Amino acid sequence: MIILDVEQNTDEWFKARMGIPTASSMDKILTSTGKPSTQSKAYMNKLLAEWYTGEHDSIKQNEWMERGHELESEARSLYGFMFDCEPKQVGLIYKDDRKLISCSPDALINNSVGLEIKSPAPHTHIEYLLNNKLPTKYKIQVQSSLYVTGFDKWVFQSYHPTMPPLIIEVGRDEKLIKLIDEASNNFIDEMLKKREQLKQLREAA
Numbered sequence: 087m088i089i090l091d092v093e094q095n096t097d098e099w100f101k102a103r104m105g106i107p108t109a110s111s112m113d114k115i116l117t118s119t120g121k122p123s124t125q126s127k128a129y130m131n132k133l134l135a136e137w138y139t140g141e142h143d144s145i146k147q148n149e150w151m152e153r154g155h156e157l158e159s160e161a162r163s164l165y166g167f168m169f170d171c172e173p174k175q176v177g178l179i180y181k182d183d184r185k186l187i188s189c190s191p192d193a194l195i196n197n198s199v200g201l202e203i204k205s206p207a208p209h210t211h212i213e214y215l216l217n218n219k220l221p222t223k224y225k226i227q228v229q230s231s232l233y234v235t236g237f238d239k240w241v242f243q244s245y246h247p248t249m250p251p252l253i254i255e256v257g258r259d260e261k262l263i264k265l266i267d268e269a270s271n272n273f274i275d276e277m278l279k280k281r282e283q284l285k286q287l288r289e290a291a
Contacts, residue, residue: 087180088180089176090177094178099178101142102188103188104137104140105136107188107270108187108190109227109228110227112270115129115273116266116269116270120261130273130280134280134281134284137281157245161203161251162192162201165201165203171195173195176191177190180234186278187270188234189234191231191235199238202231202240204224204245211245211249212249215244220256224242226266228240230270232256233267233270237258241253241254241256242254
């Protein structure tokens with residue numbers, strides 16, 4: 087595990103994760119049921135385009151994503167107050183020195199537990215509160231983050247300023263993590279082969 091101390095959503099952060107799969111997009115490689123994703127080819131082409139051009143394909147922010155970034159600091163402070171700890175902000179974590187897969191926790195707790203914060207629309211937060219479990223749509227992201235870091239635990243926090251937070255502690259799902267390992271390594275191997283093809287095409291042009 088290699089921790090890169092940069093601020094998230096800056097040019098330096100985008101550059102550090104450019105052209106490589108990330109935990110937040112792992113569901114484009116593997117679904118929450120452990121099946122290959124139909125988005126895999128398009129996702130690989132996106133990463134190859136970033137690598138080839140040196141320009142990041144930044145995520146278009148919708149209203150609630152922008153609001154989530156604004157509320158993230160509040161949510162992190164609330165968690166620290168509730169559990170008497172100081173969540174530490176980090177930029178990016180690579181799995182190993184190959185730097186071919188990464189995750190970006192919203193904080194680390196005691197350098198051994200990751201924190202993932204979401205600040206969804208009110209009706210979505212209500213749904214999360216009533217279900218009282220990790221939302222399925224974030225299952226792959228959380229398990230992929232555990233895979234990248236090697237940690238045993240991850241905390242999911244859904245935050246809304248006028249409602250109670252949902253805080254769920256998630257352990258490793260070794261069966262799913264094994265599938266993530268296989269799927270991500272196969273994806274990376276194919277991606278590296280296509281990089282070589284693109285190198286040859288560039289040199290021949």
